[in-house]
Amino acid sequence: MSSIDQFRSVPVVETIDGDRTMVLNMGPQHPSTHGVLRLLLEIDGETVVRVRPDIGFLHTGIEKTCEAKFYQQVIPMTDRIDYLAPMTNNLAYVLAVEKLLGLEIPPRAMWIRLMLNELTRINSHLVWLGTHALDIGAMTVFLYCFREREEILKMFEMVAGQRMMTSYFRVGGISMDLPLGFLDYIKNFANYFPDRIDQYSDLLTNNPIWMGRTKGVALITKEDAIQLMLSGPTARGSGVDWDLRRDMPYAGYDKLEFKVPVETAGDVYARYQVRMGELRESISMVKQAIQNLPDGPVKADAPKIVLPDREKMKTQMESLIHHFKIVTEGFTVPEGEVYQGVESPRGEMGYYVVSDGTAKPYRVHMRSPSFANLNAIGVMCEHNLLADVVAAIGSIDIILGDVDR
Amino acid sequence: MALQPAVTDLESLKERPAVACLLATMPQALVAAKFDRDELTLWIDPIHLIEALNLLRTSSSTTFAVLADLTAVDWFPSEPRFEVVYSLLSYQRHERIRIKVKVSGVDPSIDSVTTLWAGASPFEREVFDLFGIRFQGHPDLRRILMPDDWEGHPLRKDYPVEGYR
Numbered sequence: 001m002s003s004i005d006q007f008r009s010v011p012v013v014e015t016i017d018g019d020r021t022m023v024l025n026m027g028p029q030h031p032s033t034h035g036v037l038r039l040l041l042e043i044d045g046e047t048v049v050r051v052r053p054d055i056g057f058l059h060t061g062i063e064k065t066c067e068a069k070f071y072q073q074v075i076p077m078t079d080r081i082d083y084l085a086p087m088t089n090n091l092a093y094v095l096a097v098e099k100l101l102g103l104e105i106p107p108r109a110m111w112i113r114l115m116l117n118e119l120t121r122i123n124s125h126l127v128w129l130g131t132h133a134l135d136i137g138a139m140t141v142f143l144y145c146f147r148e149r150e151e152i153l154k155m156f157e158m159v160a161g162q163r164m165m166t167s168y169f170r171v172g173g174i175s176m177d178l179p180l181g182f183l184d185y186i187k188n189f190a191n192y193f194p195d196r197i198d199q200y201s202d203l204l205t206n207n208p209i210w211m212g213r214t215k216g217v218a219l220i221t222k223e224d225a226i227q228l229m230l231s232g233p234t235a236r237g238s239g240v241d242w243d244l245r246r247d248m249p250y251a252g253y254d255k256l257e258f259k260v261p262v263e264t265a266g267d268v269y270a271r272y273q274v275r276m277g278e279l280r281e282s283i284s285m286v287k288q289a290i291q292n293l294p295d296g297p298v299k300a301d302a303p304k305i306v307l308p309d310r311e312k313m314k315t316q317m318e319s320l321i322h323h324f325k326i327v328t329e330g331f332t333v334p335e336g337e338v339y340q341g342v343e344s345p346r347g348e349m350g351y352y353v354v355s356d357g358t359a360k361p362y363r364v365h366m367r368s369p370s371f372a373n374l375n376a377i378g379v380m381c382e383h384n385l386l387a388d389v390v391a392a393i394g395s396i397d398i399i400l401g402d403v404d405r
Numbered sequence: 406m407a408l409q410p411a412v413t414d415l416e417s418l419k420e421r422p423a424v425a426c427l428l429a430t431m432p433q434a435l436v437a438a439k440f441d442r443d444e445l446t447l448w449i450d451p452i453h454l455i456e457a458l459n460l461l462r463t464s465s466s467t468t469f470a471v472l473a474d475l476t477a478v479d480w481f482p483s484e485p486r487f488e489v490v491y492s493l494l495s496y497q498r499h500e501r502i503r504i505k506v507k508v509s510g511v512d513p514s515i516d517s518v519t520t521l522w523a524g525a526s527p528f529e530r531e532v533f534d535l536f537g538i539r540f541q542g543h544p545d546l547r548r549i550l551m552p553d554d555w556e557g558h559p560l561r562k563d564y565p566v567e568g569y570r
Contacts, residue, residue, distance in 0.1 A: 055549065055550065056548075056549060056550040056551065056552070059550040059551065061559060063535075063560060064559055064560055064564075064566060065566065067566070068566045099442055100442070101408075102408035102442075226470060226471060227522060227523050227524060228522075228523055228524035229471070229472055229473070229522060229524030229525065229528075230524070231473075240496075242496055247496075247499050248499055248501075334408060336411070336441055336442060337441075337444075337446075337503075338442055338444060339444065339473075339474065339492050339501065339503065341473065341494075341501075348473060350473060350474050350492070352474065352476060352490065352492070354478055362478070363478050363479075365474070365476040367473065367474035367476070367492070371527065371528075371531075372524060372527075372528075374527070375523075375524045375526070375527060404550060405550075
C-alpha cells in the first residue's frame with residue numbers, strides 16, 4: 001500500500017495490532033500544537049504508526065454568522081479566521097465582493113494593500129519561524145523573530161489602530177489613508193530587515209542540530225501533495241511550482257517583480273528554505289510598493305458603497321444620506337457568485353461568496369489553507385519518530401483559527 | 406469594469422475546453438453552464454459526477470488536476486434544495502472552473518470524490534457536518550467541526566443563526 005492509500009483507510013481508533021501499539025493523546029492543550037489541535041497518535045515504541053487529527057475545538061461558526069451580517073460587517077469576521085494574517089483575509093474577502101460588484105479601486109489603495117499584504121506575510125512567517133524553531137529546541141530564534149514582529153505590529157497599529165485584528169481594508173479601497181510618518185517608518189524597516197533575515201539564517205540554515213532534526217523528516221512527495229490538496233509553502237517544498245500571486249495574479253501582483261522559491265526535497269528543511277526565501281521576496285515586494293506608491297484617493301468613487309469622508313458628511317446633505325443608508329441598510333450586491341483565491345502565508349485562501357441580490361451575503365465559504373494542509377499530517381508522520389511529530393506540525397504552519405473557522 | 410450579463414447559453418460556451426471536452430465524450434452529463442464575472446460554472450448530472458470529474462481531471466485539453474475547494478449551498482425552500490460546489494484548478498492552463506451538482510433535500514446524498522482526491526476527505530466531512538449531505542463511499546463520514554452528539558446541521562438555512570436553545 002502506498003502512503004496515500006493508508007491515509008484513505010484510517011477510520012477507527014482501535015489499534016491495528018492488539019498489544020503491540022498504544023494510542024497516545026497529544027493536545028488539545030499541548031504547547032507544540034500551535035493552538036487547540038488534538039492528535040491521536042498510535043505508536044509502536046518510538047515509531048508513529050498512525051496519526052489522526054481531531055479538530056473543531058475553535059469552531060465559532062463564522063460562515064453562519066456572515067450570512068446574518070451586511071457585506072461590510074463581514075470584514076471584521078475575516079480577521080479572526082487566520083489571526084496571523086488578518087490583512088490577507090481582508091484582502092481575499094474585499095476582492096471577492098468587489099468582483100461581485102464590478103468595482104475598481106484607485107491605484108494608491110491597490111499599492112497600499114499590496115504593501116500591507118506582504119508585510120502580513122512577513123509577520124506570519126516570523127511567528128512560524130520563531131515557534132517552529134522553539135518547538136525543535138532553538139530558543140534564540142524565537143526572541144529575534146518576535147523583535148521584528150513587534151515592529152510590524154506597531155506599523156499595523158499605526159494604520160489600523162489595532163495590532164492584530166486590523167480590519168483595515170474596505171470594499172472599494174481602504175478605511176483611511178496612511179498616517180503621517182508611516183512611510184519613513186516602513187522604509188527604515190525595509191532597509192534593515194534583510195540583515196535580520198541573515199541573522200535568523202545564520203542561526204539555523206547550517207546548524208547541524210537543525211539539519212539533523214529537519215532533513216529527511218516528514219517527507220511528502222509532489223504527487224501526494226497534489227492528491228492531498230496541499231498548497232502554499234507546504235506544497236512548494238515538495239516541488240509544486242505554483243503560486244497564485246505569480247500564476248493567477250490578483251490585486252495588482254502582476255505589477256511586482258518577484259521569484260517564487262521552490263524546493264524539491266519535500267522534507268521539513270525544504271519547507272523551511274521555501275519560507276526563508278519568501279521572507280526575502282516579500283521584503284523586496286514591500287520596497288517596490290513603497291517606490292511605486294502614487295498619490296491620490298484611497299477609496300473608489302462609489303458613494304452608495306463606500307462610506308463618505310467625515311468632512312463631506314458634515315458639509316453635504318447627500319453624503320450624510322449615503323452614510324445613513326450604508327450604515328443602516330448596507331449596500332446591495334447584484335446576484336451571482338465568485339470564488340476569489342489568494343496566496344496567504346499558508347497557501348490558497350479562497351473566499352466563495354454567493355449573493356442573492358440583497359445587502360447580506362447568501363453564503364460565504366472560506367477555503368482555508370490550514371484545513372487542507374492538515375491532511376498531510378497523517379502521511380508525513382507515519383513511520384517517523386514520535387519526536388518528529390512536532391517538527392512536522394511546525395513545518396505545515398497551521399493556524400487553528402483557520403482550520404476550525 | 407462594469408458587469409457583463411451572464412452567459413448561460415450552452416451553444417455560445419461550447420468553445421471553452423471544459424464544455425467541449427464534456428460535450429464530446431459524455432454530453433449526457435452536462436446539464437447547464439454559466440459564464441459570469443469571468444468564472445465558468447457547469448452543472449453536472451449527479452449520476453455522472455465521478456466520471457465527469459475524472460474526465461476533466463485527466464483529459465489533456467482540460468487538465469483540471471487540482472481540487473481547490475469543495476463546499477455546498479442551501480437553497481431552502483426550493484427543490485432540489487442543495488448544490489454541492491467543486492472548484493477545480495488547472496496548474497497547466499492557470500484556470501479555474503466551478504462544477505455544481507444539485508442534491509435533493511430529502512435524504513440528501515452524493516457520490517464521494519475521495520477516490521479521485523484523497524484530500525477531499527475532510528472537506529466532505531465538513532459538508533456532511535454542516536449541511537447533512539451524505540457522501541456515498543466516503544471512508545470515514547463523521548462530524549468534523551461540531552461535537553459528535555450535536556443535533557442538526559448548522560449551515561442549513563432553516564437552522565437559526567443563534568442556534569436552538
